[in-house]
Amino acid sequence: MRFLCLFLFLSCTSYEQYEYLTKEFEIPSETFRSDFTQTWSAVVNVMKRYDLELQNQETGVIKTRWIDNTLEVNFADSFSTDDQIKSARFKILVNVEKSFRANSPVTKVSVYKRQLIERDFLQGWKEVRKDHILENTILYRVKRYITLDKYLQKIQRENEQRELGTVL
Numbered sequence: 001m002r003f004l005c006l007f008l009f010l011s012c013t014s015y016e017q018y019e020y021l022t023k024e025f026e027i028p029s030e031t032f033r034s035d036f037t038q039t040w041s042a043v044v045n046v047m048k049r050y051d052l053e054l055q056n057q058e059t060g061v062i063k064t065r066w067i068d069n070t071l072e073v074n075f076a077d078s079f080s081t082d083d084q085i086k087s088a089r090f091k092i093l094v095n096v097e098k099s100f101r102a103n104s105p106v107t108k109v110s111v112y113k114r115q116l117i118e119r120d121f122l123q124g125w126k127e128v129r130k131d132h133i134l135e136n137t138i139l140y141r142v143k144r145y146i147t148l149d150k151y152l153q154k155i156q157r158e159n160e161q162r163e164l165g166t167v168l
Contacts, residue, residue, distance in 0.1 A: 028135040029110035034146050036060075036098035039107035042145035043096055046138055050092065060096035067091070073117065088117045094138070109142055111135040 032039055040057055047055075047062050054063040066089045073088040093112045098105065113135050116125045 026132075027110050027112050028132050028139060029108055030139045030143065031101075031106050031108045032143065032146055033101075033104065033106055034150070035105040036096065036107050038146060038149055039098075039109060039142070040096055042142045042149065043094055043109060045145050046141045047092075047094060060098070062092075062094040062096075064092045086118050086120055088115070090115045090134075092134070092138070109139060111138045 040060070043062060044055070047064070050064045051067065052062060053065045054061060056062075068087070068089050070085060070088045074084050091114045093114070095110045095112075097108045097110075099108065100106065111134075113130055113132075115128050115130055117128050118125050
């Protein structure tokens, strides 16, 4: 019994030491109650502000080219004691998967951001920890597009029913 209590106690404390790893390697994703076409349209509307390298609806993948964000990274780190970063860039990969839940279509959207920084010429590019702010912002915008689209479809159906009622 003592061994079991000791094992449980030590396993909980070791998890706390490595908890940041699970958060670091987690890919932000969200499941939407909409069909693939509606979700894909929302994702394309959100991602059109970026320079896209790949946009394939059949595979459900959107990938951007490398985007320079040196000014943003240096501004965010301006209050730290570290030296400024020579250059920074990121790339976004969005994956849209269709599925069914309780006989209704659902779509899962996953957003992965790869952030690289270069402090000087000798170190080269290094991948840094992510804060998932941009990924969660993209997922929020997709959700808003889907909500707005569903609302507009509802209004359109009501208008069509109203017109059919006046014609009859």
